């Protein structure tokens with residue numbers, strides 16, 4: 437975490453203070469109202485729950501500080517991604533998306549955008565660094581990519597995309613605004629699944645779009661009102677609470693991930709390992725210029741499906757679940773969702789367990805370990 441991220445995090449923790457009257461609660465209330473008192477005069481801060489309400493506002497205020505941008509909250513990462521793409525595309529437009537990123541984004545391209553007349557071109561993350569952007573309206577990137585952890589130079593890509601007349605949308609889910617700031621590097625919009633590290637406890641779906649173009653953000657906010665893609669107040673409350681500890685959780689998770697990645701890399705049962713924080717990783721040179729650390733995700737390849745499944749079953753400190761960024765270390769074989777990775781490839785999301793206890797459990801569960 438650099439000084440900018442630390443200062444933003446400190447502001448996040450006190451963001452409500454200036455607006456509090458004597459005796460008002462420090463934590464934001466969970467406002468469940470769908471209607472707000474609205475006699476004749478217009479101009480009230482809130483009037484109907486689909487248009488805006490105070491618990492979302494509290495989270496948007498936190499995220500706006502972290503992103504240094506305007507933020508619109510959504511009920512999931514996919515809702516945020518859809519909103520950003522719908523606002524920047526139209527029939528006849530052309531978008532480039534990663535062929536090796538989060539697979540539901542690809543499905544959205546194939547099953548929704550293409551049906552509405554958008555040309556969707558899938559390109560592997562690393563090839564986007566050199567792909568020809570001529571004729572494209574939007575270049576949609578995910579860096580580090582999920583699950584392969586390939587890294588794109590955001591600033592270089594944004595400069596090329598802008599020269600070609602395209603906007604850049606960056607999915608920053610694997611990093612969060614505390615670890616990487618794509619808007620500062622030239623991206624036009626950031627999208628993220630706050631379901632992951634920001635919520636952090638595997639109990640709330642949430643997402644957001646961030647951007648610095650007021651007109652574009654107004655379209656996205658109005659799009660939320662028109663599509664009704666609105667977050668629930670309980671989830672907003674949970675995410676607000678989660679974000680307050682995001683920095684301390686990330687610090688533990690990323691520090692542990694760096695330790696575990698280095699040990700896994702040296703382990704004889706591990707066929708291949710991806711962690712952008714390791715000097716030896718093919719993504720490291722770019723990663724160190726734009727990521728504040730190596731993150732909390734590790735790509736780990738064992739011999740085959742049977743060996744990988746046996747490892748996941750044997751390790752009592754790995755939750756066998758399909759998400760990441762939570763307090764519990766989690767792992768899964770991504771080939772089970774059709775990702776183009778080896779059958780023995782596991783995406784490991786390192787949690788907040790004390791690192792030596794976690795490593796002892798991982799080592800014991802690996803082939804040749806003492807279970």
Ligand SMILES: Cc1ncc(COP(=O)(O)O)c(C=O)c1O
Nearest residue numbers: 512513514538582609629631642
């Ligand atoms: C990189 C990435 N973006 C977006 C999403 C979608 O987020 P959500 O599940 O909140 O819709 C995910 C979910 O796994 C993801 O990994």
